[in-house]
Amino acid sequence: MNQIRTPNKDAYTLILEAIDSGVYRPGDRLVESELAERFGVSRTPIREALQRLETQSLLARDGRSLIVASLDHNQMAELYVVRTELEGLAARLAARHASEEEIQVLRDMVSEDRALLNDPTALARANRRFHKMIHLASHNRFLVQQLDLVHRSMALMATTSLAAQGRGEIALAEHKAIVDAIARRDEDAAYKALRDHISVAFVTRLKLDSQKVD
Structure with missing residues (x-):
């Protein structure tokens, strides 16, 4: 996986933009380690960003995994x-x-x-x-x-x-x-x-x- 270097953006913004641009689509599973590698940041801000996105209902739980939510x-x-x-x-x-x-x-x-x-x-x-x-x-x-x-x-x-x-x-x-x-x-x-x-x-x-x- 190619690392995306965007030092001026936080993990939340990076994940949000990836969802908005279609890199991650509704139903796709988001994994902390993969996101950390992709965006070149540590897992702690990734974890915090995922929690924030889940609170905003942009991510949903599928068992123990977090996936990009979809709208009914x-x-x-x-x-x-x-x-x-x-x-x-x-x-x-x-x-x-x-x-x-x-x-x-x-x-x-x-x-x-x-x-x-x-x-x-x-x-x-x-x-x-x-x-x-x-x-x-x-x-x-x-x-x-x-x-x-x-x-x-x-x-x-x-x-x-x-x-x-x-x-x-x-x-x-x-x-x-x-x-x-x-x-x-x-x-x-x-x-x-x-x-x-x-x-x-x-x-x-x-x-x-x-x-x-x-």
Whole structure:
């Protein structure tokens, strides 16, 4: 196993980022010694990080082992209810507070992300960056903290809704509508556009999950 040298990050952040990026997927077992070797840190901070992640329900017990948790249907629905409201609020506040430079960055993201339409994994990463930019443009640190927690839990979903046929193209059109509303300083329209965007993503994910049922 190759060691990843990231001296400026603690064990908790390293494991969290590995889950978020898909290095560890729902159901994968996490072993202290393997994590310590991978990240080049001692087992004590790894153990503490695992305990913290378990407390946050990002890890679950499977016998004596810790595995990356997964979300059942009800948990996913509850998460989307919270995400929809918080994301909508972030868009509303971004329409009120975003600087012209932040709006330009959002516009550039929408334009540049079109090159990723044939790569759902890269598009999913770009999608997270886009939403994070809106969170920051809200200029509300407490909202950003809550959305960070929500997006951590989103990492527990095994697939991205952007993997659905045609979803990437539609999502980028929705992103453009969100940015246009923010640029117009239309708070209600920005709120609605982002809520609708999350709602469509949820429907898409439900359809994807239903296709897995025998």
